[in-house]
Amino acid sequence: MIRDTEKFNSFIADVRTWVREVAMPNENLVEENAEIPEDIVADMRERGFYGWSIPEQYGGTGLTTEELAMAAMELSQCSVVFRARVGTNTGIGSEALIADGTEEQKNLYLPKLASGDVTGCFAFTEPEAGSDAIAMRTTAIREGSSYILNGTKCFITNAPIAGFFTVFARTDVNDPTYRGITAFIIERDTPGLSVGKPYKMMGQSGSPVSEVYLNDCRVHRDNIVGGVEGMGFKTGMKALNKQRIHLSALCTGPAIRMLSEAVGHAKERVQFGRPIADFQLVKALIADCQADIHAARALILETARKRDNNENIRMEASICKYVASEMCGRVADRAVQIFGGSGYVADYSRIERWYRDVRLFRLYEGTSQIHQLNIARHTLEEKK
Structure with a gap:
């Protein structure tokens, strides 16, 4: 809207x-x-x-x-x-x-x-609980009016610079389902909370990502998001459903940029006495990129409008993230192909960096395979 x-x-x-x-x-x-x-x-x-x-x-x-x-x-x-x-x-x-x-x-x-005075982050993923989010091991044990948190989160974007953490932990250790998970607000200077050194990553240099450690971290019950125990998983899914639309759009922008770079190169690069943009197989690569981008963009905006109209978009959000992240990967690969050797050498083009940077899109906030399962599950449920 x-x-x-x-x-x-x-x-x-x-x-x-x-x-x-x-x-x-x-x-x-x-x-x-x-x-x-x-x-x-x-x-x-x-x-x-x-x-x-x-x-x-x-x-x-x-x-x-x-x-x-x-x-x-x-x-x-x-x-x-x-x-x-x-x-x-x-x-x-x-x-x-x-x-x-x-x-x-x-x-x-x-x-x-x-x-922007404070940077926030979403501390959900753990070493043993990524795609299997319910396997979360971080605990929050109640002690009077407080909770004592212990555990480790990993792959947390902006954790090294964050001043504010939304942390998910199991408040009911006897309930292994999503109902035992609660979301907490924890400020950076809270004793018992610390962060690791930024990872050395394949791409996205300059985007700090690290682990978050909780070692007898005490927080007041007022720090529970919404003030209600056991609602953390549902809260996290609400955040992720919107974020998956947002992230899908963030996959589409890089694809637009990479296509623009590739088209510019194809018009300038001369082989056999002609710009390579004149060759049909190069045109096919360009056409496939443009078609993929347009299809993803239309899907994302349609789903965004549905969310603005308060429609149920759980399946559509998964479709958006799956389609857009995979699309971006295909565009990156085609762009490198259009650039040829120059696309592989950082000294000659920016495409090599983009290729590495966008690879992460198919992994975080639900891998492509997890979204395939989500899409299939929702589809099968609809047919009951």
């Missing part, structure tokens, strides 16, 4: 300009230094990038799901690292609170997330 077309078009134009004039010229610098310069981070804060999906009454922009998806497609046409820096605040780092937080919790934390 677009609330005000003229106003939104102006907003999108501003994002597009920033991407091309600020972010893109600094992509190599970010890759080399493995961090975004602080002046650019401050600029993103000033422009309100951190608060896109946070309601206006808490200091955010209050974008609808459709507006957020379209904005994400623009922002993600620059290096993945830029969108990752703000992505947790505009996505799963705030969405649990937006969905189920108490009014007191929302008033305390959402304005800080919206301004």
Whole structure:
């Protein structure tokens, strides 16, 4: 749902300009230094990038799901690292609170997330509980009015720089189902919470990801998201359903960028006395990329509108994430093929970096295989 077309078009134009004039010229610098310069981070804060999906009454922009998806497609046409820096605040780092937080919790934390003064993260995955989320081993044992948390989370985006953690733990150790899981709000300086060193990763250099350790970490019962035990898994799924639409859009922006880079190269690269864009097999690669991008974009926006209309989009959200992440991988592979040897050598093109950066999309927030199972399960249930 677009609330005000003229106003939104102006907003999108501003994002597009920033991407091309600020972010893109600094992509190599970010890759080399493995961090975004602080002046650019401050600029993103000033422009309100951190608060896109946070309601206006808490200091955010209050974008609808459709507006957020379209904005994400623009922002993600620059290096993945830029969108990752703000992505947790505009996505799963705030969405649990937006969905189920108490009014007191929302008033305390959402304005800080919206301004970018605090970076949020979503501490769900564990070494033995990734795709099998129910196998969560982190515990939260009640002791009077407090809970003592122990466990390890892994692959947590922005954990090294986060000031705010949404942590999921098992409050009922005798209930191995999702009903025994509770979500907690934990601030960075809470004793017993610590983070590991950023991982050395295949791609996305400059996006800090690490483990989160909970060692007798004591939090008050007021830190339970929504104030109710045993609702954490449902809260997490609410956050992920929206985030999967958001992430799908964030897969589509890079595909648009890679196709643009590939087309530019195909027009300039001469072989056999002609630009390679003249050759039919190269045209076929370009056509397949364009068709994939258009199909994913249409699916994402349709699903976003359904969510804005309060329709059940659990299956559609999985389809979006599966289709868009796989699409992005195919586009990356075709782009390298169009560039040829130059696509494999970092000295000659940016495609080599994009190829590595986007590979993660098919893994996090549900692997492609998990989404295939989700889609099949929902489909079979519908046919009962």
